[in-house]
Amino acid sequence: MTIRISPSVLNADLSDLRGEVARIADAADWVHVDVMDGHFVPNLTLGLPVVERLAAASALPLDCHLMVEDPDRWAPGYAEAGARSVTFHAEAVGAPVRLARELRRLGARAGLALNPATPVEPYADLLPEFDMVLLMTVEPGFGGQPFLDGVLPKLRRTRALVEASGADVWLQVDGGVRASTIERCVEAGADMIVAGSAVYGADDPAEAVRALRRAAEQVQVTPGR
Template sequence: MAVQISPSILSADFARLAEDVARISDAADWVHVDVMDNHFVPNLTLGLPVVEALLKHSALPLDCHLMIEDPDRWAPAYAEAGAGSVTIHAEAAKAPVRTLRTIRAAGARSGLALNPATAVEPYEDLLGEIDMLLLMTVEPGFGGQKFLDVVLPKVRRARQLIRNSDSSVWLQVDGGVSDETIERCAEAGADVFVAGNAVYGKDDPAESVRALRAAAERASTT
């Protein structure tokens, strides 16, 4: 598995987003953008206008994670704006297949996210419709939460489902990923890692990204 690191700007300085994105541009693979609407999750962050502005200044592709109600309506616009990846929540989507196909048709990678208590097995048949499966390792809505080890068995099951389907779907984990937890995630089968405080809470975000990548690569080869 090729390890990818997607730092979350939820932990960056919102007044200096372009600069904080630039700080990790030589080390990261993606910029993870958490879009929250204060309805699907109890927090309000940023939306399409900020994404459009970031696209003009980011050397990295944007990995947009939509924690919003009615993603069927709003998700295509993020792909059309130029996001490299757009992920919707299974718990919020009413027409996931149509929406995932629309995201792909607009030129972005399609992602499906599952909350910690949402089983992965019912979505096995959708693996052909997605490019990435995101398993939340905290309850969505806020950064800085403690990693939920209870999700690790689900990560292992998801990796096995992906192997069984003979697909190239990426397996992303988001929430509480740090130098203390990333190895467990990689051992379980994740290959794309979202990290917020573990990157932007350090003096040198780029070096933190490199350290996280090295830890994940060590674990994924053991």
């Protein structure tokens, strides 16, 4: 299983995003950009103009996670701005399949995010419509929260559903992932890892990414989990 690391710039120096991305460019696979609108979640973060500029400047593809109301309206703009992956929340979207198809038409990977309390089973038949499923391992809206171990059983169920579907769907985890939790995530089936404070809270963010990758890749995942 290929492990992909996508550091979140929510925990970086937002006044120098170009420089912060450059610090991890040789170690990471993607750059995770948390977009919050102050409505779906309490905080307000980066928006479309910043993402457009960052997409043009980044050596890594952008993995945009939209924690916003009405993603049916807003998500296509992020694909048009240059994001290579755009993830929207099941709890906010009106027409998930239509939106996923539109994102793909615009050249982006389409991701579906689920909050900790949102079950995956209602979306089992729709999995082939997505390129990624993101399971939140904290409540969305704030960085630096502790990892929720209670999401691990859902992670295992999601991996089983993905394998049963036969679709090529990445399984992402976001929230509280660090050296002490990444092995549990990979053992449960995650292959796309978001890490924020564990990377940008380190003295050497690139080495922090490499350390997370080493920890993830040493996990021996049992077929069928």
